[in-house]
Amino acid sequence: MRPTTPDPLLTAEGVTVRFGGLTALNDVGLSVAPGSVVGLIGPNGAGKTTLFNVVSGVLRPQSGSVSWKGRRLRRHRPHHLADLGIARTLQGLNLFPGLSALDNVMVGADRLCRGGAFAMLTGLGRYHSDERRLRERAMAALAEFGAAHAARAMPGTLPFGVQKRVALARAVVAEPELLLLDEPAGGLSGEDMAALAAAVKSFGSRMGVLLVEHHMDLVMDVCDHIVVLDFGEVIAAGPPERIRSDPAVAEAYLGEPEEAGTDG
Numbered sequence: 001m002r003p004t005t006p007d008p009l010l011t012a013e014g015v016t017v018r019f020g021g022l023t024a025l026n027d028v029g030l031s032v033a034p035g036s037v038v039g040l041i042g043p044n045g046a047g048k049t050t051l052f053n054v055v056s057g058v059l060r061p062q063s064g065s066v067s068w069k070g071r072r073l074r075r076h077r078p079h080h081l082a083d084l085g086i087a088r089t090l091q092g093l094n095l096f097p098g099l100s101a102l103d104n105v106m107v108g109a110d111r112l113c114r115g116g117a118f119a120m121l122t123g124l125g126r127y128h129s130d131e132r133r134l135r136e137r138a139m140a141a142l143a144e145f146g147a148a149h150a151a152r153a154m155p156g157t158l159p160f161g162v163q164k165r166v167a168l169a170r171a172v173v174a175e176p177e178l179l180l181l182d183e184p185a186g187g188l189s190g191e192d193m194a195a196l197a198a199a200v201k202s203f204g205s206r207m208g209v210l211l212v213e214h215h216m217d218l219v220m221d222v223c224d225h226i227v228v229l230d231f232g233e234v235i236a237a238g239p240p241e242r243i244r245s246d247p248a249v250a251e252a253y254l255g256e257p258e259e260a261g262t263d264g
């Protein structure tokens, strides 16, 4: 269901993470409102994955907090995300190699099914009435990403770009309120990249999205708001047009300030 409140879905505040003597994140914050696409960018080692892991419940920060709809998450773990209404895709595809593309997507519908999609897929429990409904829904999700033709195929037999579409379909089939995307463009090009951009834009009208991504063109194209990390600190935050012209961002990426106006 579409959220009706403009309050943030997800808020991270004052997040600090240290690995031994290295400060990977220092007092970092961001928030994602319903219906907005927030990009998290920064050079290699800036702390993007670390923040993604804190938000996902993989890592506990030394200080700071993560809140969901205004309520602080104290002990959340990745397997709690679906119940909260949060889905994520990881850098790896994480598809089950022994399940067809369609069945992989149905696993993503787990939270819609009382007995769990696994119980349904394995025939354990009495969930046959749910099964047809979820199968139709999973097919519709595959079709939305142009992967309906792959429904019966095993993931390993599919081209990488199609596998990525299946992973995206699995993430959104349960209609999460927030989608966490960790470098979804990795390994994509051309048509697959354009399809991904279109998909993320369409998600933005249905759910909040946090997009961690290296691919700058994609981020500038699809995000409403961008947070830039460098050496574990937020160095800029704002709409794409502001980030694009921010000298601190150019400096972080290029290693030195862009010399505006120099002509030789």
Ligand SMILES: Nc1ncnc2c1ncn2[C@@H]1O[C@H](COP(=O)(O)OP(=O)(O)OP(=O)(O)O)[C@@H](O)[C@H]1O
Binding pocket: 019, 022, 023, 024, 042, 043, 044, 045, 046, 047, 048, 049, 050, 051
């Ligand atoms: N488990 C860990 N143990 C020690 N140091 C770590 C660990 N995870 C990350 N780091 C360090 O923390 C810093 C931030 O890493 P992180 O992976 O979050 O950056 P990133 O912005 O995601 O980089 P990339 O774009 O290369 O994926 C880096 O210096 C990295 O080497």
